[in-house]
Amino acid sequence: MSREYLSSNPDSPFSDAVLVDGKTLYLSGRIGLIPGTTTVPETAEEEAHLVMQEIQRILAMAGMTMDNLVSLQIFASDVSLWERFNAVYRTYFTGKLPARAFLGSGTLLFGARFELQGIAVKD
Numbered sequence: 001m002s003r004e005y006l007s008s009n010p011d012s013p014f015s016d017a018v019l020v021d022g023k024t025l026y027l028s029g030r031i032g033l034i035p036g037t038t039t040v041p042e043t044a045e046e047e048a049h050l051v052m053q054e055i056q057r058i059l060a061m062a063g064m065t066m067d068n069l070v071s072l073q074i075f076a077s078d079v080s081l082w083e084r085f086n087a088v089y090r091t092y093f094t095g096k097l098p099a100r101a102f103l104g105s106g107t108l109l110f111g112a113r114f115e116l117q118g119i120a121v122k123d
Contacts, residue, residue: 048088
């Protein structure tokens, strides 16, 4: 089994993702920070866009798109954000949706409302 460790920050204590056998990508948990900061945006919608864009960025590092996602786990600081997150989430997919979980988690790093991790597979 071969593994490729993808990371955009060599000082990070973890990889952004791990590509196994050139086909299956395991994405580390990602949050929607304002680029270049450790600050989340004011609204849940803005944060949801940023975290989805972060997922797209990591997928692109492996030559993949949102269509390659097969599973996503969404951790939310408050499950009442379900509908607000979904309104943004749906705009990032054009076809089939990945399997997913939406879990209440309490406090997230940097005061984030959402953290996503997932699995993608190359066709």
